[in-house]
Amino acid sequence: MIVNSVKKMHARRNPGLVVSSTAFSQPFSPSMNSASFLSPRLASHRVLLEATSPPPSPSLPSLIPRHGKKPSSASHSRLVKRLLIACCGVTIIVWLGIRHLYSERRTWADRYTSDGSNEYEMVGDSFLPSDPSAVIVTDKKENPKWTVSIPESYEFPLKPAHYREICKQSMELSQHLTENGKSHTKRSMSYYSEDPYYMDVREAQEQGLLPKPKPHRNREMDDGLTPGEEDGMIVCKRSLTYAMETVDAGLGNTLMAMWMSYGLAMKEGRAWFYDDTRWPYGKYSTYFTPPPAAGCLPPPKSEIVPCPHNARHIVVSPALITHTFGHAFNYEFEDARKMEVQRQHKIFELARVGYEDLFTLREDDASYVKQRAQKLYEPVREAGGMSIGMHVRRGDRHPYEFQYSKDYLPLDRYVDTARDIFLSRLGNSTKSKKTNAKLATEIEARHTSSKMVLASDDPDVYPDPEMGAAQRVQDRIILASKTTLEKTAPKTNPYIDEISGWEGGFFKDVFWSLGQPRTNANDAASAGHEVTQEGSRQAMELRELVGRAYLMDLAVLAQADAVVCTVSSLGCRLMAVMMGWESAIEQGNWKNVDGMFEWRGIMW
Structure with a gap:
């Protein structure tokens, strides 16, 4: 009705414009020609209109397929096929992975459970690491704990790097569990504070969290056990x-x-x-x-x-x-x-x-030390004199005192300190009402019978004039210098230096190079670290001689009435322990000449 009225109104106003009824009955398409809405009278001017107007805009794609054709479904089918193939591949991979994890976890649980019924799992992973490591486990109460896993394939002791890494990991794991724990109380850092998140290895093995050790005798670490003593014995609790x-x-x-x-x-x-x-x-x-x-x-x-x-x-x-x-x-x-x-x-x-x-030396060395000490000290004590030992450490160990930190202490400091000790003890023992003549006679007798005993890692110290009448502490094993060796073993070839002695004291590079057929000192030192007990027999024999000489020096020197040494040397601090707290510290029979430092145990 409204359309017809519109038609009539347009016809009255524009008699020459004829509007078709079908023009409004079909949807408008941008591809329709504008001439469809023009009368025959206006259509004759189309050429002029088209000549002056810009070219028509490109047509937009129609939502209705042209010419009655259906859209192609080839692209959609290819997409569907690809999605199906991808889904199948992902499904297969996930299934294989779950099956592998389940089988491995079940095998591990069957092998490492305490009774076969309770199953425990590793936190974060069901596999034990292949290297010695600190690991997190979940106990039977579902609480996270950390412990140490050492695979059966590793021999004892582990390499130092393994031990350092385990302690580093343990600190990190303990801190992590403490921060994530229910209680955030401050952890005690005392020496005997117990970590509540640590599970002992044996407990972890009993709960099936770690593999139990194979039933075989551990490598003997205690030569004190007699062949029949281990029968019926159990493993130590601690x-x-x-x-x-x-x-x-x-x-x-x-x-x-x-x-x-x-x-x-x-x-x-x-x-x-x-x-x-x-x-x-x-x-x-x-x-x-x-x-x-x-x-x-x-x-x-x-x-x-x-x-x-x-x-x-x-x-x-x-x-x-x-x-x-x-x-x-x-x-x-x-x-x-x-x-x-x-x-x-x-x-x-x-x-x-x-x-x-x-510190009980082997039988032959112990017998020699006893005889040597009696020979050195018994006559002195019987005559009322005093024996003073001096330990001079050189080599790669330098004093703590700043003035000599790049060098060595002068030998006269040892001698002067020994003299001061003698005079102080002599003064304390002669405080009496004796006449001057008797006192002078006693001092002379004690001074004549007193003796200084010397031990040093440098063979050239013994003949030094500063040492005066100091006597060598032991002569069972002597480290000789090159000068001494040349006197007893002359050169066979004047052009080749065939003799090498123990020069200047104990140096670690010299020690590592003992018995090594090397000409370069650096090569010898680096190769020496690889020498083990199964290595060069000649090298081990030389090292044993050095070690036995060192031990006998300490054993004889520590039996003197007083000892003068440098606290920067381990041998000096060891002799204080050998003398005892009462004699060395309380009575002052142990004297340090290296600055104002006191005795300390392990220094790092």
Whole structure:
């Protein structure tokens, strides 16, 4: 109705314009020609209109297919096929992965569960690491804990790098579990504070979180066990094993750490064992008699861990010195109520316990030390004199005193200090009402019978005029200099330097190069680290001679009435322990000439 009225109205206003009814009945398309809406009279002017107007805009795609054709579905089918193939591939991969994980986890659970019914899993992974590591486990109460995993394929002791890495990982895991734990209380950092998130290796094995060790006898680490003594014995409840290895070649560091570890084990109620697998000086039995028997068997190697200290079975090695005898150890054992060296009394006593039980030289060396001490000291004591030992350390060990930190202390300082000790003791013993004549006679007699005894790592110190009448402490094994050797073994070829002696003292590079057929010193030093007990027999024999000479020097010198030495030397601090706290510290028979420093145990 409305359309018809519109038609009539347009017809009256424009008689020449004819509007078709179909023009409004079909939808408008941009492709429609504008001439469809023009009358025949206006259509004749189309050419003029088209000539002056710009070209028509390109047509937009029509939503209705032209010419009645259906849209092509080839592109859609290809897309569908690709999606189906991708979904099938992802499904297969996921299925294979889940099947593999399930089978591995089930195998691990069947092998490493305590009774076959309870299953425990590793946090974050169901596989144990292939290297010794600290790992996080989930106990039967679903609580996260950390422990130490040492694969069965690794021999004891582990490399120092492994021990350092395990302790580093354990600190990180413990901190992580503490931060994520239910209680955020501040952790105690004392030496004997127990980590609530640590699970001992044996407990983890019993719960199936770690593999149980194979049922075989652990490698013997205690030569004190007789062949029949292990029958019926059980594994120790708690133990400390000292790994005898060193990177600085010095024997003094090994002795001090060994005595300290033994004393610590006795205080904590642990059995003590040693391991000399990688000791560059050879076998423990080459120098000492067997230590006191532990009364129980060493633990399996997988249970011996470097940290934490509250573990049932721990190991102490040079790689762990700062962990075992670091700041926490000093805070625990130093006496904060006292001053200077008196603070070290408890630490001194730990080392003293180790010395008393472990420092027993092998039979022939012990017999020589006894005879040598009697020959040197008995006549002096019978005549009322005084014996004063002097230990002169040179080589690669320099004094703490700044003035001589790049050099060595002058020898006259040792002699002057020994003279001061003699005069002070003589003055204390002659405070009486004796006449001047009797007093002079007594002083002369005591002075004549007194003796100075000398031990040094530098052979050229003994004939030095500064030492005066000082007598060599022992002559069973002597380290000779090149000058001395040339007198007894002249050159066969004047153009080749065939003789090399022990020059200037103990140097680690010289030690590592002993017995090595090298001409370059650097090559010899680097190759020496690779020499083990199964290596060059000649090298091991030379190292054994050096070690035995060092031990006999200390054993004879420590029996003197007083000792003068430098605290920067380990041998000096060892002799204080050998003399005892009362004699060395309280009575002042141990004198340090290297500055104002006092006795200390392990220094790092």
